[in-house]
Amino acid sequence: MISQETVAYIASLSRLHIDDKENAGYVKDLQDILHYVEKLNMLDVSQVAPTSHVLKVENVFRDDVIRPSLDQGVAMSFAIESHAGHYKVPKVIE
Amino acid sequence: MDLFTLTAAQLIRLIASGKASVKEIADAVRSRLKETNGKTNAFIRSYADELVRSGPCPIPIGIKDNICVEGREVTCASRILKGFHSPYDAGVIEKVRFSGGILLGGLNMDEFAFGSSSESSSYGIIRNPWDLKRVPGGSSGGSAAAVASGAAVWALGSDTGGSIRQPASFCGVVGLKPTYGRVSRYGLIAFGSSLDQIGPLTKDVTDCATLLKIIAGYDERDSTSVAVGVPDFTKALQRDVKGLKIGIPKEYFIEGIQPEVLTAVQAAVDFFKKEGAIIQEISLPHTEYAVATYYIVATAEASSNLARFDGVEYGLRSLPDKARKSGIVDMYEETRAKGFGKEAKRRIMLGTYVLSAGYYDAYYLRAQKARTLIKEDLDQAFLDCDIILSPTAPTTAFMIGEKVNDPLSMYLSDIFTIPANLAGIPALSIPCGFDANRLPIGLQLMAAPFAEEKLLATAFAYEQAHSWHLERAVI
Numbered sequence: 192m193i194s195q196e197t198v199a200y201i202a203s204l205s206r207l208h209i210d211d212k213e214n215a216g217y218v219k220d221l222q223d224i225l226h227y228v229e230k231l232n233m234l235d236v237s238q239v240a241p242t243s244h245v246l247k248v249e250n251v252f253r254d255d256v257i258r259p260s261l262d263q264g265v266a267m268s269f270a271i272e273s274h275a276g277h278y279k280v281p282k283v284i285e
Numbered sequence: 286m287d288l289f290t291l292t293a294a295q296l297i298r299l300i301a302s303g304k305a306s307v308k309e310i311a312d313a314v315r316s317r318l319k320e321t322n323g324k325t326n327a328f329i330r331s332y333a334d335e336l337v338r339s340g341p342c343p344i345p346i347g348i349k350d351n352i353c354v355e356g357r358e359v360t361c362a363s364r365i366l367k368g369f370h371s372p373y374d375a376g377v378i379e380k381v382r383f384s385g386g387i388l389l390g391g392l393n394m395d396e397f398a399f400g401s402s403s404e405s406s407s408y409g410i411i412r413n414p415w416d417l418k419r420v421p422g423g424s425s426g427g428s429a430a431a432v433a434s435g436a437a438v439w440a441l442g443s444d445t446g447g448s449i450r451q452p453a454s455f456c457g458v459v460g461l462k463p464t465y466g467r468v469s470r471y472g473l474i475a476f477g478s479s480l481d482q483i484g485p486l487t488k489d490v491t492d493c494a495t496l497l498k499i500i501a502g503y504d505e506r507d508s509t510s511v512a513v514g515v516p517d518f519t520k521a522l523q524r525d526v527k528g529l530k531i532g533i534p535k536e537y538f539i540e541g542i543q544p545e546v547l548t549a550v551q552a553a554v555d556f557f558k559k560e561g562a563i564i565q566e567i568s569l570p571h572t573e574y575a576v577a578t579y580y581i582v583a584t585a586e587a588s589s590n591l592a593r594f595d596g597v598e599y600g601l602r603s604l605p606d607k608a609r610k611s612g613i614v615d616m617y618e619e620t621r622a623k624g625f626g627k628e629a630k631r632r633i634m635l636g637t638y639v640l641s642a643g644y645y646d647a648y649y650l651r652a653q654k655a656r657t658l659i660k661e662d663l664d665q666a667f668l669d670c671d672i673i674l675s676p677t678a679p680t681t682a683f684m685i686g687e688k689v690n691d692p693l694s695m696y697l698s699d700i701f702t703i704p705a706n707l708a709g710i711p712a713l714s715i716p717c718g719f720d721a722n723r724l725p726i727g728l729q730l731m732a733a734p735f736a737e738e739k740l741l742a743t744a745f746a747y748e749q750a751h752s753w754h755l756e757r758a759v760i
Contacts, residue, residue, distance in 0.1 A: 198634070205588065205637040206595070207630055208605070208618035220631055221638065223693055228577040228648065231655050241653030242660055244479060244509070245465050245709030246734070251508040265372050269599035278597050281604070281616045 193222045288313035289435035290757055293344045293492045296438065300343065307343040310438075311387050314345040318389060318436040321760055324417055327431040329408045330358065331390035340385020342499060347437035349428050350391040351398060352483065353472035354378050361474050362406035363396045365624025366600045375472020376504040377441060377483050384499045389437055392427030396626045397591065398448055398476045400424050401698045404689050405628040412685070413456060414758035415724055419682040422452030428486045429456035433758050439487040439496050443473060445480045446579050447678075447702025450714040453486055454677035454727020457716045457756065459493045459744070460486045462702075464734045465709035466511035468497075469504030475590040477583040478509075480706040489754045490715065490745045494518035497737065513735055521738035522745040527561035529743065532670035536572035537701055543680040549718030549726040550676050553747060557674070560746065565670060569662040572704060574655050576696055579703045581639050581652035588636025591629070596620030631692065660708040667710075667733040672743050675701050677714040677727030701729060711737045715744045716753035725753070 198217045202209045209217070263276060272279040288296065288310050299305040315331070322328050329350055337343065348354060351361045353371035355378075360366040374382070381388070395405040403411040403426025413421040414434040421430040425442030429452035432440050442449040444462035453460025461484045468483045475481060485496035498519065503512040533554060538547070558564050595617050596602035603623040605615045625633065639648035666673060678698055688695040705712035710731055717728035728747070732740040748754055 197638075201634050201638050201641065203618075204641060205630075205633050206592075206614065206617040206621055207625070207633065208615075208622040209630075217631070217634055220692060221635060224580065224635060224696075225638075225648075227693055228581055228652075231574055231577050231581075231651050234571075234574060234651075234655055234658065236651060236654035236658070239654040239657050241650055242656040242707075243653060245660065245707075246509075246511060248466070248509065248511065253505060261372055266598075269369060269372075271596060271599070271602040280597055281611055281613045283613045 193218050193225065287435070289317040292488045293342065293438050293495060296344060297342065307337050311337055311345050314389065314436070314438060321414070321434045321436050324412060324760055325414055325430045325434055325436070326393055326409050326411050327427040327434065327436055328389070329360070329362065329391045329393045329427070332357065332388055335388045337387055338382070338385050340383065342495065343385035343387060344438045345387045345389050346381060347389050347392045347428060347431045347440035348378070349394055349425055349440070349442045351394065351443055351474040352377060352441060353474070354388060354391070357391065359391065359474070361397045362394045362408050363624065363626065363629065364407045364601060365594045365621070369599045373472065376469030376506065377500045378472065380500050380502070386499070392431055392440060394427050395424035396629050397587070398424040398443060398445055399587070399628045399632050401447070401451055401695050402683070402688060403427065403452070404685065405626055407626055410685060413682045414760045415457065416682065416722065418684060419724070420455065420685055422455035422682065424448040425486065426452045429453050429458055429460065432456070432458045432486050432488060434760050435757070439485060439492055441483055441500070442486050443481055443483050444706065445477045445583060446706050447699040449484045449486060450702050450712060450727070450729060451678050451699060453714040455682040455725065457725030457753070457758065458486055458488060459490055459713065459715050459754070460484065461493050461497060461713040462705060462711060463497060463501065463737060464711045466509055467711070467735065467737070468500050469502070469507045469510050471504050471506040477586040478590065479586060480583060490741055490748045491519060491522060493713065494522055494741045516738055518738060518741055521742050523742055524746045524749050526557055526743060526746045529557070529562040529672065530670040531557055531562050531564050532567035532666055532673045533564060534567050534569045534572065534673060534675060536569050537675040541679060542676060543720065545720040546676050546680065546726050550728055553717050553728050554674065556747065556750060567666050567670060567673070569666060569704070571655065571658045571662050575659055575703045575707060576700055578652045578655040578659060579707060580635070580696055581648050582656060584632045584636035585640050585649050586636070588633045588640065591633055594621065594624065600624065656707050659704055663704065663708045663710060671732065671739055673731040675729045677701060677729040681720045681722070681724035681726055705731050710734055711740050713740055713744055715748060718753060
């Protein structure tokens with residue numbers, strides 16, 4: 192069962208501010224969807240390996256050489272706030 | 286003859302014979318876009334200043350708004366990316382430009398490609414050109430609606446669980462999800478990285494083969510791109526299906542499918558049989574677990590991919606009001622609360638839950654194992670058949686608002702398209718009829734990894750003997 196506390200905890204892990212009304216909506220939505228996906232419990236997967244990638248591709252390496260990349264000025268130009276080539280953010284440590 | 290009704294192949298012939306110029310074609314399609322967009326809302330923005338260039342395929346193309354175009358705003362139809370202009374071209378955009386393609390603009394979509402109806406865009410819903418009261422499908426609803434209405438000759442979409450094929454089905458166009466790794470995802474804003482693939486939406490199979498040839502190919506900037514050659518897919522198109530083994534998965538013919546969809550798909554089966562294909566019933570026993578598996582794997586990957594939208598490097602930043610604290614975490618939480626829409630938040634929450642400590646094994650790991658079983662079903666099936674045939678979607682286009690408050694019923698509209706993403710195989714949808722309301726019905730064909738030539742040839746054989754693809758929505 193999904194409780195309001197669980198939803199509040201998941202919202203904080205998700206870095207989403209939600210109000211009480213939204214919380215109640217997520218309780219129902221998550222409950223419905225998690226109830227539906229519980230059908231996977233009917234499968235015996237004890238001898239099955241997980242699939243994270245569909246193709247047999249492993250260890251994709253490339254040469255360790257410096258190549259042209261986005262200019263720092265261009266990358267920083269999208270910053271919401273910046274100062275002297277750094278991103279500026281609200282207070283990190285209380 | 287209106288130029289906007291023609292296929293890319295027809296237009297290229299007109300250009301070659303001097304009967305129409307590239308500029309005339311671009312002007313005709315742009316004016317059709319202007320004329321129809323107020324009704325369909327297929328495009329979020331159009332590029333009036335895009336140069337007409339030279340190349341073998343100077344065709345006006347629409348681009349789903351999750352594919353980066355240098356210097357253009359790219360938003361994934363989300364508030365959180367509003368105002369973001371991409372500093373580079375996606376791999377597929379470089380290839381389209383190289384072929385001479387004329388970029389028409391950014392196509393509307395479900396926010397971050399989360400949806401099956403194109404109702405979750407922050408730029409407003411998209412309407413189906415065949416019936417403006419109905420959804421065009423999703424998430425590439427803008428791509429499908431634009432091609433179906435002539436507002437683009439062809440378009441690029443992306444498909445994570447059916448997001449090219451299901452809207453293609455609902456709008457009566459051809460849509461292909463290539464093999465995972467066939468087309469570079471460099472510059473595609475990620476949703477479910479192990480599932481996403483860019484592909485074409487076109488008016489017919491020949492155009493589908495042509496556009497796939499343009500966009501396919503290895504790209505070292507996408508580490509999941511596969512170094513296989515790019516055949517001339519158009520050369521594979523031929524009408525002979527004699528001896529072709531077509532599997533009909535019994536698990537795909539379930540209760541709840543609209544009867545007219547069943548009838549149309551059965552007629553397609555009869556056609557292939559008459560033409561000498563070998564029809565065999567097959568079983569894909571884990572099909573019923575596909576939607577549950579998908580909604581764990583895809584939301585887990587989405588919650589991780591969307592963590593990058595945090596109000597720091599680009600896009601929206603929103604600060605909490607004075608009553609609350611105002612540290613960096615409060616800024617993250619407020620930015621994401623204001624920037625993401627309802628379905629995006631729902632999926633981030635679900636994905637975070639299934640990855641969270643104590644639930645990872647029960648949900649995410651179990652789903653990855655179920656994914657193995659679903660993939661093995663398909664691997665096994667392709668040992669004995671060339672093509673798997675099914676409906677693309679259980680119904681034709683549904684009404685706007687019909688499923689918007691019932692996420693689970695919305696998710697189930699992808700029931701036949703999801704397995705191809707979980708297994709990484711190519712699959713396409715072609716028009717195979719109309720229902721009593723004159724809404725298009727889609728036929729799905731799937732093939733083994735990198736067997737796109739066989740897939741396109743089979744679709745071509747069907748298309749050449751039918752005229753569904755010649756019907757145009759009146760709008």
